[in-house]
Amino acid sequence: MKLQAKNIELKFDGNSVLKNISIAIDKNELVGLIGPNGAGKTSLLRVLANLQKYDSGELLLNEQAINSINRKQLAKHISYLAQGAPAHWPLEVYRLVALGRLPYLNPWSNLSAEDNAVIAQAMALAEIEHLSGRIVSTLSGGERLRVLIARMFATQSNIILADEPIAALDPYHQLHTMELLREHCDRGGSSVVVLHDLNMAARFCHRLVLIDQGNIAFEGKPDCVLQTENIAQVYGIETQILHTESGMTIIPKSRTSN
Amino acid sequence: MLKTALKTTALFHPYSVLFALLLSAPLTYGTVVNYNKPVRIVSTNLCTDQLLLMLVGKDRIASITNLAKQPEYSYLWEKAQDIPTNVGLAEEILPLQPDLILTTEFSPGNATAILMNNKLPVEIVALPDSFAGLEALISRLGELLGEQEAAAGLITSMRADIDSAKVRIKNVDISNRPTALIYSPNGHTAGSNTFKNTIVTMAGYSNIATDLGIEYYSNLSVEQVLLSKPDLVIVSESDYNRDSLAHRYTDHPALLKWQGHHGMLTIPDNQWLCVGPMSTEALKTIAGTHK
Amino acid sequence: MTSRPLLLIVLLATFTAAIFIVELTTGPSSIDFSNVFMNLINPEDIDQNGPNSGALNAGSTSVGLGLDSIIFLEIRLPRALLAVSIGATLGLAGAALQGLLRNPLAGPGLMGVSNCAALGAVIALYFGWSGVSIYAVPIAGMTGAALSVLMIFLLAGQNSSIMTLLLAGVAVNAVASSLISLALNLAPNPYAMSEMVFWLLGSIANRSMSDFYLALPFMLVGWLLILTSGRFLNALSLGEDTAQSLGFHLGRERGIIISGVALSVGAAVSVSGNVGFVGLLVPHLLRPLVGHEPGRLLLASALGGALLVLLADVAVQSFTPGHELKLGVVTALVGGPFFLYLIIKTRNSLI
Numbered sequence: 001m002k003l004q005a006k007n008i009e010l011k012f013d014g015n016s017v018l019k020n021i022s023i024a025i026d027k028n029e030l031v032g033l034i035g036p037n038g039a040g041k042t043s044l045l046r047v048l049a050n051l052q053k054y055d056s057g058e059l060l061l062n063e064q065a066i067n068s069i070n071r072k073q074l075a076k077h078i079s080y081l082a083q084g085a086p087a088h089w090p091l092e093v094y095r096l097v098a099l100g101r102l103p104y105l106n107p108w109s110n111l112s113a114e115d116n117a118v119i120a121q122a123m124a125l126a127e128i129e130h131l132s133g134r135i136v137s138t139l140s141g142g143e144r145l146r147v148l149i150a151r152m153f154a155t156q157s158n159i160i161l162a163d164e165p166i167a168a169l170d171p172y173h174q175l176h177t178m179e180l181l182r183e184h185c186d187r188g189g190s191s192v193v194v195l196h197d198l199n200m201a202a203r204f205c206h207r208l209v210l211i212d213q214g215n216i217a218f219e220g221k222p223d224c225v226l227q228t229e230n231i232a233q234v235y236g237i238e239t240q241i242l243h244t245e246s247g248m249t250i251i252p253k254s255r256t257s258n
Numbered sequence: 259m260l261k262t263a264l265k266t267t268a269l270f271h272p273y274s275v276l277f278a279l280l281l282s283a284p285l286t287y288g289t290v291v292n293y294n295k296p297v298r299i300v301s302t303n304l305c306t307d308q309l310l311l312m313l314v315g316k317d318r319i320a321s322i323t324n325l326a327k328q329p330e331y332s333y334l335w336e337k338a339q340d341i342p343t344n345v346g347l348a349e350e351i352l353p354l355q356p357d358l359i360l361t362t363e364f365s366p367g368n369a370t371a372i373l374m375n376n377k378l379p380v381e382i383v384a385l386p387d388s389f390a391g392l393e394a395l396i397s398r399l400g401e402l403l404g405e406q407e408a409a410a411g412l413i414t415s416m417r418a419d420i421d422s423a424k425v426r427i428k429n430v431d432i433s434n435r436p437t438a439l440i441y442s443p444n445g446h447t448a449g450s451n452t453f454k455n456t457i458v459t460m461a462g463y464s465n466i467a468t469d470l471g472i473e474y475y476s477n478l479s480v481e482q483v484l485l486s487k488p489d490l491v492i493v494s495e496s497d498y499n500r501d502s503l504a505h506r507y508t509d510h511p512a513l514l515k516w517q518g519h520h521g522m523l524t525i526p527d528n529q530w531l532c533v534g535p536m537s538t539e540a541l542k543t544i545a546g547t548h549k
Numbered sequence: 550m551t552s553r554p555l556l557l558i559v560l561l562a563t564f565t566a567a568i569f570i571v572e573l574t575t576g577p578s579s580i581d582f583s584n585v586f587m588n589l590i591n592p593e594d595i596d597q598n599g600p601n602s603g604a605l606n607a608g609s610t611s612v613g614l615g616l617d618s619i620i621f622l623e624i625r626l627p628r629a630l631l632a633v634s635i636g637a638t639l640g641l642a643g644a645a646l647q648g649l650l651r652n653p654l655a656g657p658g659l660m661g662v663s664n665c666a667a668l669g670a671v672i673a674l675y676f677g678w679s680g681v682s683i684y685a686v687p688i689a690g691m692t693g694a695a696l697s698v699l700m701i702f703l704l705a706g707q708n709s710s711i712m713t714l715l716l717a718g719v720a721v722n723a724v725a726s727s728l729i730s731l732a733l734n735l736a737p738n739p740y741a742m743s744e745m746v747f748w749l750l751g752s753i754a755n756r757s758m759s760d761f762y763l764a765l766p767f768m769l770v771g772w773l774l775i776l777t778s779g780r781f782l783n784a785l786s787l788g789e790d791t792a793q794s795l796g797f798h799l800g801r802e803r804g805i806i807i808s809g810v811a812l813s814v815g816a817a818v819s820v821s822g823n824v825g826f827v828g829l830l831v832p833h834l835l836r837p838l839v840g841h842e843p844g845r846l847l848l849a850s851a852l853g854g855a856l857l858v859l860l861a862d863v864a865v866q867s868f869t870p871g872h873e874l875k876l877g878v879v880t881a882l883v884g885g886p887f888f889l890y891l892i893i894k895t896r897n898s899l900i
Contacts, residue, residue, distance in 0.1 A: 046790070049790075049794055050793075050794075051790050051793055051794065071796045071797070071798060072796035073796075074796065075794060075795050075796030076796075078794065079794060080790060080791055080793075080794035081791070082787075082788050082790045082791055086787060086788035086791070087786065087787060088651045088785070088786040088787070088788070089651075089786045089841040089842070089843065090841050091786065091840060091841055091842060092840050095840055095842060096786075096787075099783055099784060099786075099787060099795070100795075102780055102783070102784055102795045102796065103795055103796040105780065148787075151787070155795070328739070330739055331739075443740055444740060444743065445755070479577065479754060479755055479873065480624055480755050481576055481577050481578075481620055481624050481625075482577045482578075484616060484619065484620055484624075485577060485578045485616075485620070487616070499737060499738050499739075501674055501675055501676070501677045501679060501680070501736075501737075501738050502674065502675060502736075502738040502740040502741055502744060503674070503740070503744045503747060504738075504740035504743070504744065505740075506755055506756075506757070507755055510623070510624075510755060510757055511623050511757045511758065511759065512619050512620065512623030512624050512757070515619055515623065516615070516616060516619050
């Protein structure tokens with residue numbers, strides 16, 4: 001599935017948040033949206049998720065305008081994981097993952113055997129089967145995030161959009177989460193993830209989009225985008241970049257003196 | 259005074275006496291009015307309003323209560339329409355310079371004291387709770403208002419009404435009277451020690467509320483009314499302005515369905531809310547329901 | 550996994566049916582149900598003496614038959630039906646508001662919805678609009694309810710932190726109660742003042758079947774609107790953005806819930822006055838039993854609300870048969886202390 005945004009302009013209260021942004025995501029791609037705070041990453045992600053109205057431009061799914069696609073149909077193709085990974089009521093994990101099947105249910109039907117099979121498989125993929133009967137509010141941050149990812153797997157959506165999913169996690173769970181997303185893309189899906197952690201972005205993403213003040217400053221493979229000059233220009237920091245056998249490492253050194 | 263004046267007059271001829279009388283008539287008449295017949299009368303109680311309206315013309319009434327204009331409360335509401343009203347405040351009454359104020363011991367505040375301090379003629383009336391007491395009050399008011407004839411007339415017609423009611427109930431077996439229950443908006447009923455009870459009894463019924471042990475006033479639910487199986491339910495209310503929940507008791511379908519077949523009567527509440535000559539209307543109507 | 554909530558529904562429904570029967574048999578005196586039954590299958594003309602004939606009424610057996618039936622059909626039955634439907638409405642509305650606002654302290658009473666409905670009904674009743682149409686009173690009640698839900702939403706909105714929500718509710722409640730008092734004071738009917746207690750405390754005594762029929766269609770539509778929103782409420786537990794991404798149109802779904810609450814609570818309150826705490830108490834008690842799922846909570850709360858109001862009404866009639874307590878007093882006696890307990894228990898998370 002190809003998700004495409006063309007010439008998106010977005011203004012809040014007269015301030016330009018997104019200026020003429022074009023971006024496309026295709027299958028097997030894990031795309032990282034990186035950039036400083038307030039650059040417009042979350043806004044762009046929400047536009048892609050069809051949660052944010054934009055002032056001009058086009059949004060297309062497989063060459064079809066998203067506006068013309070029925071909401072429920074769209075929900076089967078695109079899933080969204082909000083910042084902070086909210087889960088308001090202390091639901092049982094299984095029931096929460098089951099919420100992923102909502103786009104396939106009508107108001108009065110129950111979960112079918114097929115639905116339950118999908119849920120079970122989603123939980124297996126996210127490695128949370130052992131948490132099935134637990135209450136979500138009793139889980140650790142990392143476990144909770146995997147439950148929400150399992151929810152998205154249960155929706156069987158091709159495209160997963162996640163807003164800073166690993167921000168509050170320990171390194172183990174950060175790796176685990178990114179691995180899950182990468183596996184999803186390897187299986188034929190695609191994903192756009194907003195990240196602050198440049199190392200994780202470099203390690204797992206096929207492509208990076210570096211956003212600066214509403215514009216795409218740099219786009220391409222991680223080692224192309226993550227150059228010290230680029231980072232200095234956009235983030236305002238001096239960095240040292242190392243290439244090891246585990247992958248790229250970006251070490252922040254100091255703020256650039258202007 | 260007149261005789262003394264006559265004696266001192268030199269010309270004692272009958273015509274001159276007559277002429278003198280004619281001349282002095284307006285003076286003496288005016289004096290008699292100022293002394294015996296008040297012309298700026300104020301009433302601060304609904305029940306004295308009614309008697310006042312029955313005994314004197316509107317031109318002599320300076321003010322009556324605002325309740326007198328409302329059909330829910332006042333039998334003579336139509337007659338009261340053009341008359342200025344008061345709510346019993348001394349402040350309203352003083353400027354009217356009344357020559358008679360009718361009030362009761364239950365008037366609000368200390369308006370009475372203020373009026374008396376201002377040397378105004380205040381008559382504190384004890385409201386009656388029986389026809390006998392009513393007759394006494396009517397006679398007294400007849401004296402005060404200078405309308406003894408009208409008062410006597412009222413008493414006579416009241417007695418006639420009561421007599422005609424007695425005629426209508428002469429076939430009722432007093433030891434085995436039919437039962438009645440008074441029902442008003444909000445489910446109010448009247449038990450012993452009330453004037454309504456007196457009327458119901460005089461009309462040849464036994465008041466179920468007294469059997470239920472109700473003294474003065476109380477509430478009954480519709481179901482309680484039906485279960486007491488009255489031979490007659492007397493709905494005491496006015497027909498006007500039914501926009502309230504209070505009427506759902508007296509308008510309840512269960513009541514209408516059951517008692518509609520077994521005896522229901524409406525008496526305008528303003529007939530017997532006050533003890534007054536109009537209460538004999540209620541008496542006659544209720545007495546007239548016996549076969 | 551799915552049998553537990555089903556078991557809960559079955560239990561609630563059974564208890565509700567049982568107390569419904571108890572309610573029918575509760576009253577100032579016992580009526581003979583065999584009489585009623587026979588009268589229903591074999592209707593007799595009870596017009597023994599002709600219309601308004603007045604006095605004499607021998608207590609014959611056929612007369613006794615009619616009386617019990619009349620009491621049952623015209624007094625007891627509407628009372629019981631109203632208890633069930635009003636209780637169901639309040640329970641359902643409470644669960645819906647708590648799901649919508651994602652807050653366990655929401656409810657039609659606390660949020661001022663019931664009081665605003667009462668205000669609408671008071672204005673329509675005492676200023677004579679019911680003369681224009683019998684539906685004027687319930688429609689005014691529904692309008693009041695709708696306005697209050699909208700106001701709560703505007704005041705507390707997306708954030709709905711507990712503090713903001715409660716303050717918004719307090720504000721709306723205060724305004725509504727004072728306006729009710731004002732309206733009753735200004736009303737042209739002399740009985741209006743004395744009915745304030747009814748409107749602010751609630752009662753279903755001395756109602757008739759016509760009251761029930763009047764409110765019923767609106768309540769039914771309201772229930773339907775709310776019950777179809779169960780899925781949306783479930784999705785909402787993942788946040789508004791996620792709920793939208795799961796295929797729900799946020800504005801429309803909210804509108805459906807708000808309409809459902811307004812219709813059902815507005816109509817119910819216009820008949821019964823403000824019965825408090827049911828909408829707060831019932832969903833709260835039942836939530837753990839349905840795994841905290843807002844969708845499952847809806848039907849359970851409806852039944853729980855019906856059960857609670859039935860129990861309260863039986864209590865009202867049993868404990869003080871002479872001086873009947875108002876229904877709202879009983880629900881407050883149970884709900885008030887519970888609310889205090891809630892505050893104490895969640896005190897730390899209340900900022």
